Amino acid sequence: MGDDPTRSGIPSLETDGGVRTYTVRLELVDEPGELLNALAPIAENGGNLMSIHHERGNITPRGHIPVEVDLGCPPDRFDDIVEGLRETGVNVIQAGAERYGEEVSLVLVGHLIETDLSDTLLQIENDTSAAVLDLSLSAPEGTGNVSSGRLRLALDSGRSEEVFETIRSISREKDLTVVEPMLGGDAI
Structure with a gap:
């Protein structure tokens, strides 16, 4: 076992090529199953869910619920995760460092x-x-x-x-x- 981070089950946060933490801000329709539907592309594209901040009491101007998701993944998989979210119809407001410019x-x-x-x-x-x-x-x-x-x-x-x-x-x-x-x- 020793000090090998890959054997401990905890991904290491490396600067190049390793796992990084990203924040994705979403807007979800207030219907049963929408949160689960939004999380599926993260797992399907190699992401690891770190935390979810689901603002159920707040409503956006479009009548949706804001959700902030922290996830870990290798940098080369992050774009696939964001694209997977958009393909399922999830409104992505912010993705990692990407914010509408x-x-x-x-x-x-x-x-x-x-x-x-x-x-x-x-x-x-x-x-x-x-x-x-x-x-x-x-x-x-x-x-x-x-x-x-x-x-x-x-x-x-x-x-x-x-x-x-x-x-x-x-x-x-x-x-x-x-x-x-x-x-x-x-x-x-």
């Missing part, structure tokens, strides 16, 4: 309520790598008329054009106008 705001104008605003937001989150952080809705003449909504999105650095192209496509289908921020330039 950009925040942008945009405005949608049109019949937001009549075209099912909830569906629009779900499509944006499901079809892009962005997370809707918040929404401000203005419907001064009632829900049956033209309204506007300011969306604040968190997205992966360098993916803004891809995200906006998907939002443009969703908006065309619903006859909405997108007012996009000016990207890539300094504010005047």
Whole structure:
């Protein structure tokens, strides 16, 4: 037995090639089995669960439950774990050092309520790598008329054009106008 860390059953935290600890922040739907469903990709991809902080009493703006998972795995398996989580439909808010690197705001104008605003937001989150952080809705003449909504999105650095192209496509289908921020330039 001796001092061999691989024989003690406790993984060593090495700087290169060994097991490292990562934190993954998730949002889960409040339904039975969702936490178990979210943990399966960790085990399936060689991760070892260290701790779970399940904030059952808190609800995100989208009505989901925030969950923070600490896990250990070799660095070369971490991306597979995150991809496995996303493939099962889990909303990954933060993964290890990866955190959405950009925040942008945009405005949608049109019949937001009549075209099912909830569906629009779900499509944006499901079809892009962005997370809707918040929404401000203005419907001064009632829900049956033209309204506007300011969306604040968190997205992966360098993916803004891809995200906006998907939002443009969703908006065309619903006859909405997108007012996009000016990207890539300094504010005047």
